[in-house]
Amino acid sequence: MQVDEDYFHNPPPGSAAARAVEFGIDLTLTLENLRLTPEERILKLDDHLAGIAWLKANARLIPPSEATAHESS
């Protein structure tokens, strides 16, 4: 799909893109996806899900008593 990137970078006033930005949507991420083929979008989604699964399996909450203190200079 040919994407008019300027529509997402500089949404026309009153456009759906402008409303989305106002709503808090980061359209730079949307634009990144629109540049991909549909298959690449699915593979990217799976990579993201794999990353979340890895984090869940490997991250450990460190109790405050064991956490390293970071002193500001």
Next chain:
Amino acid sequence: MKAVRSQLEFLGRHDIECVISGGVAGTLHGSAIPTTALDVCYSRTTANLLRLAAALQSVNARLRNAPADLPFLLDAETLRKGLNFTFVTDVGDLDLLGEVRGIGSYDAAVEGASSFQVLGHEFKVIALDKLILAKRAAGRAKDLIAVAELEAILGGKAHSDEQ
């Protein structure tokens, strides 16, 4: 992890007559909002129900969030008597919808659907404007966030067409 990829390959391999909706439909249309379960609205013809039941059996499908001892016979007749099912399977979570909220049955969902070639298979994906209607009908906070982005994508397409 190849969750969504595996699910799509599963649907394509078994030639399930269905239309992809939900978050994965959003992804295929260009949304950057991640999703986990694959939602598909399936055709309820007898031939498709038979194919679907056999396919689900082959990936050890069982009801999600149901007691392990709940009697459940996975066959075409059970699918015919029910409507919407949420399964956990060997290829990931799969939500089978007899109807898409705000849109209706398979026939309504597939009308005007986009066709995407992915992983060697052709998939019907609910049209972007219908996906927006469905998300609005669902009405949860996460759906309304998706609506804002999907409307921007639809607006971008219209803008490109005008140029």
